[in-house]
Amino acid sequence: xxxxxxxxxxxxxxxxxxxxxxxxxxxxxxxxxxxxxxxxxxxxxxxxxxxxxxxxxxxxxxxxxxxxxxxxxxxxxxxxxxxxxxxxxxxxxxxxxxxxxxxxxxxxxxxxxxxxxxxxxxxxxxxxxxxxxxxxxxxxxxxxxxxxxxxxxxxxxxxxxxxxxxxxxxxxxxxxxxxxxxxxxxxxxxxxxxxxxxxxxxxxxxxxxxxxxxxxxxxxxxxxxxxxxxxxxxxxxxxxxxxxxxxxxxxxxxxxxxxxxxxxxxxxxxxxxxxxxxxxxxxxxxxxxxxxxxxxxxxxxxxxxxxxxxxx
Numbered sequence: 001x002x003x004x005x006x007x008x009x010x011x012x013x014x015x016x017x018x019x020x021x022x023x024x025x026x027x028x029x030x031x032x033x034x035x036x037x038x039x040x041x042x043x044x045x046x047x048x049x050x051x052x053x054x055x056x057x058x059x060x061x062x063x064x065x066x067x068x069x070x071x072x073x074x075x076x077x078x079x080x081x082x083x084x085x086x087x088x089x090x091x092x093x094x095x096x097x098x099x100x101x102x103x104x105x106x107x108x109x110x111x112x113x114x115x116x117x118x119x120x121x122x123x124x125x126x127x128x129x130x131x132x133x134x135x136x137x138x139x140x141x142x143x144x145x146x147x148x149x150x151x152x153x154x155x156x157x158x159x160x161x162x163x164x165x166x167x168x169x170x171x172x173x174x175x176x177x178x179x180x181x182x183x184x185x186x187x188x189x190x191x192x193x194x195x196x197x198x199x200x201x202x203x204x205x206x207x208x209x210x211x212x213x214x215x216x217x218x219x220x221x222x223x224x225x226x227x228x229x230x231x232x233x234x235x236x237x238x239x240x241x242x243x244x245x246x247x248x249x250x251x252x253x254x255x256x257x258x259x260x261x262x263x264x265x266x267x268x269x270x271x272x273x274x275x276x277x278x279x280x281x282x283x284x285x286x287x288x289x290x291x292x293x294x295x296x297x298x299x300x301x302x303x304x305x306x307x308x309x310x311x312x
Contacts, residue, residue, distance in 0.1 A: 041174060044158045045081040048178075051154050052078050058147040062140035065132055066188040066204045067147060069125045069211065074151070074181055081174055086110070102265065108229040111172075115223035118180065122212045122219070129205035129212075139204050141196030148188035155182040176222050180215045187211045232262040235269045238298055243271070246293055252277055252286035254310045261300070270302035276310045283307050 052074035059068035086106075095102040159182055162175040187207035194203045234240045240261055247256045259273035271294065277283060287305065294300040 040161050040164075041081055041085045044161055044174070044178070045078065045085055047154060047158055048074055048081055048181075049078045051151060055147055055151055058143055062143040062147070063137050064139045064144045064188065064191065064204055065125070065128055065137070066184070066191040066208050066211075067144045069121075069128075069184055069188075069208045105230065105265070107265075108226045111222055112226040112230060114174065115176075115219050115226065118176070118215065118219045119223070122215060125208050125212055129208045132205040133202060136201040137204070139191075139195050139201055141192050141194075144188055144192030145196055146192075148185050148192050152182065152185035152189060155185050172222060176215075176218045179218065180211070183211045183214050229263060232260075234261045235263050238269060238300070243294070243298055243300075246297060247273075247275070247290065250286060250289050250293060252279070252282050253290075254278060264302060268302065269298075269300045270304075271300050272304045274306045274308055277307050278310055280307065280309065 052071065055067065055071035055074050059071040093103045155178055159175065159178045162178055187210060191204045191207045194200055228236075238261055240259075243261060244256050244259055247253055247259075253275055255276040257274050257276070259271070261269060261271050264270045275286075275290075277286060286307075290305065291301075291303055294303055
């Protein structure tokens, strides 16, 4: 097999470090994910855990579904942010003899788990809210108002921190959780004020359902994105069929088969495949043309192709 970027190794196979090394002419990216948001996630985690406990206790005390749902978001966020921090730490680890691609997929895995947890929480809130429409619960409006306002301020601050470092899928998934908390705090605040001044208890489950509707779209979006990445789907910005057509147009290429395009780590697409050619002597020139086309037209710089002589 001929690689677009050969890795010189020892005759015995070389050490794991040598096998993963990138030399002159190799794709410039690292298999280890460069992370700038781990500190931000850690701060957000500490703040969320601290207020989650306060809001859970207050929600139970006030018997408010809107406040309990917001508290549930906070607890889920704490777990989600914990996963995000762990994933960011793992994604910075270099490739090893056992995990030759590194740990970049830990980020997508955490985002997927976070999204599944959010969907489970949404389902629980919907079921509970529908029950409360038929069986209204007495709610402490003043307690809900005070705690919801504090929660809103905290969520605005955490969302602001995450929004400034939202380049990664994992951080965006965490941001979705926090935005859910922010919406939940707004809903709980409105519910608290309405109950405090009108006594209309049904506003509590009603606003909980509104929050669920607002959350589900963003949650499903992150879930689909992380699932696509984990399943090694073709990157959204790359047209798989067009890549195949462009390869065949290269001088010296007769056909292409067993072609695969995926992302090794988020933002770093890779390509492998078999190329049918007429002459092995022209392969180095053909390979240079292929590499130039793939990087300039499709943004693919990590390429491994096996040349094969055409049988016809």
